[in-house]
Amino acid sequence: MLALHVHHGLSERADAWLSHCRATCRRWARRGLPIEFACRRLDGHPRAGESVEAWARGGRYRALREMAAERSVDLVLLAHHRRDQAETFLLQALRGGGAATLAAMPRLARRDGVTWARPWLGQPREAIEAYARRHRLRWIEDDSNADERFARNRLRLRVWPALAAAFDDAEVALATAAARAAHASALLDEVGAGDVAMLASDDGLDLASWQRLSLPRRRQMLVSWLHAALAGAPPSSLVERLLREATADGHRRWPAAGRELHSYRGRLQCVPIESHDADPGRLVVDLSRPGMHAVAAWRGAFRVESVASGGIAVADAKRLVLRARAAGDSFQAGPRRPARSLKLQYQASGIAPALRRGPIVCSEDDVPVFVPGLGIDARSVAPSGQAQVAFAWLPERASERESEREGSR
Numbered sequence: 001m002l003a004l005h006v007h008h009g010l011s012e013r014a015d016a017w018l019s020h021c022r023a024t025c026r027r028w029a030r031r032g033l034p035i036e037f038a039c040r041r042l043d044g045h046p047r048a049g050e051s052v053e054a055w056a057r058g059g060r061y062r063a064l065r066e067m068a069a070e071r072s073v074d075l076v077l078l079a080h081h082r083r084d085q086a087e088t089f090l091l092q093a094l095r096g097g098g099a100a101t102l103a104a105m106p107r108l109a110r111r112d113g114v115t116w117a118r119p120w121l122g123q124p125r126e127a128i129e130a131y132a133r134r135h136r137l138r139w140i141e142d143d144s145n146a147d148e149r150f151a152r153n154r155l156r157l158r159v160w161p162a163l164a165a166a167f168d169d170a171e172v173a174l175a176t177a178a179a180r181a182a183h184a185s186a187l188l189d190e191v192g193a194g195d196v197a198m199l200a201s202d203d204g205l206d207l208a209s210w211q212r213l214s215l216p217r218r219r220q221m222l223v224s225w226l227h228a229a230l231a232g233a234p235p236s237s238l239v240e241r242l243l244r245e246a247t248a249d250g251h252r253r254w255p256a257a258g259r260e261l262h263s264y265r266g267r268l269q270c271v272p273i274e275s276h277d278a279d280p281g282r283l284v285v286d287l288s289r290p291g292m293h294a295v296a297a298w299r300g301a302f303r304v305e306s307v308a309s310g311g312i313a314v315a316d317a318k319r320l321v322l323r324a325r326a327a328g329d330s331f332q333a334g335p336r337r338p339a340r341s342l343k344l345q346y347q348a349s350g351i352a353p354a355l356r357r358g359p360i361v362c363s364e365d366d367v368p369v370f371v372p373g374l375g376i377d378a379r380s381v382a383p384s385g386q387a388q389v390a391f392a393w394l395p396e397r398a399s400e401r402e403s404e405r406e407g408s409r
Contacts (some may be wrong), residue, residue: 001034004067004076006060007041010052010144017140018295024138038067053150065112073114080105080118081125086174087155089181104180124171137334191217192224200225202392204267209249219243223283229270230257242268265350272395273298279324283359287391288317295322298359300395311388312380321366322359329360331371332378347375358393 007014018039024242025037040063046055050249068076088104095101109116120128148154163170195217199209205225210218222242226234238256245252248266255261262269280297287293287304294301302319325342332339333349340348346356351373358372369380372393382388 001036001072002068002073003035003037004064005037006063008056008060009042009045010056011142013143020138020140036071038071040067042107054114065114068114075117076117079120079128079284081120081123081128082175083125083160083171085121085290086171087152087160089174089178090155090159091151099181099185100187102178103140103185104178106182122175171384174394188220189224192220195221196225196228204264204269204339207246207263207266207268210268211248215243225268226256226270229261230259232257255321257379278360281323283322285320285322286318287312287320287361288314288389290389298322300358300393302391303394304389304391307388307390309381309388310376310385311382311390312376313382314387314389315364316369316380316382317389319364320369321362321364323366326361329368329371331368331374333374335378335381337378339379342371342374347373349374358395361391 001026003021005018007018011017022037022039025035028035042056042059042063046052064076068074085104089102092101092104105118105121106116107118107121128269131137144150145153146157148157167173189219195213196205199206199221205222210221213221219239222239223234226239234256238254241254242261245254246261246263246268248263250263251265252263253260256270260271263272281298283295285293285295285302287302290304290306292301292303330339331340331342331345342356356373360372361370362368363380367380368377370376370391370393376390
């Protein structure tokens with residue numbers, strides 16, 4: 001059993017709280033309980049304008065996850081109770097939250113390699129306090145709970161007493177509403193994921209098909225697609241703007257969390273912001289082995305797979321050259337099709353300018369064999385019967401998500 005404590009460094013009494021927790025665990029250990037105590041102090045301070053609550057919460061969960069992982073613990077129990085859940089529901093409603101945020105806190109969640117569980121979420125605070133008194137457990141009240149600068153404290157001190165006096169079952173009702181919001185949010189996620197699977201692919205979201213959906217499904221699919229593309233929840237302002245402006249015709253751009261969204265030839269695509277870093281130069285790589293091959297200089301990775309046909313001979317893939325696009329480069333899309341300039345091939349294939357970045361893969365004599373967005377040049381395809389590989393170029397976050405999926409299998 002492992003007891004975890006996070007020292008936030010925000011209160012002058014924080015050292016005393018740490019001493020209390022450590023002494024309690026030592027006392028239990030002397031009684032023969034198999035308990036280990038671990039603590040972590042947060043570094044730094046909230047940035048100017050940053051919510052102290054949000055900073056502390058983010059740092060706390062990060063510290064808990066790190067301490068658990070260091071000791072090979074994958075289940076962390078949290079002490080939230082039913083009134084915490086009711087308060088969270090109210091706060092999110094006052095902030096205009098949708099189903100996902102109104103769902104408040106899950107009873108069980110798997111995140112960052114750790115299972116987070118809240119076994120007391122259905123219990124009132126009074127029941128937990130009664131249990132602690134019965135077993136002579138001493139606890140400390142955080143004096144910052146009386147600080148009305150924080151939204152939750154204002155709700156707890158000013159609003160909750162009046163609400164509970166007017167509605168006897170307010171706590172149970174609000175916690176139940178959070179549970180129903182969680183069910184609705186899960187259903188929305190399923191619908192959104194299903195639509196993404198049907199209407200989106202590696203080359204983006206099909207805008208014409210997307211626009212034929214009803215507005216609620218269009219919004220939910222967009223949220224689901226953006227969440228995966230941006231590796232995090234998209235801001236509601238971006239979602240609403242895309243609902244108004246993203247169409248199947250024209251070429252438009254929108255900034256998004258350090259990346260750019262492009263509508264091009266009827267598809268919405270998420271791409272890295274164009275970098276003006278120096279040309280990485282020529283790099284020699286071995287792409288003969290299946291798996292992910294990161295190329296830091298080009299900010300991405302190759303995903304290599306063994307194939308029965310349509311690939312490059314394994315022997316040839318052991319020594320390839322990466323370089324920037326050069327004047328005179330051409331690409332042959334099929335064995336009976338003419339070789340054309342990369343610009344014409346990109347235009348014919350509908351590849352947005354932003355997706356034309358990435359290294360050109362060449363043989364040692366500088367002949368292009370693979371072009372990001374277009375694939376393997378037909379002139380470089382290995383004869384049938386030879387061991388061969390195919391690969392795809394994954395820029396930045398796409399390669400990071402792919403590596404995470406590989407690691408979770």
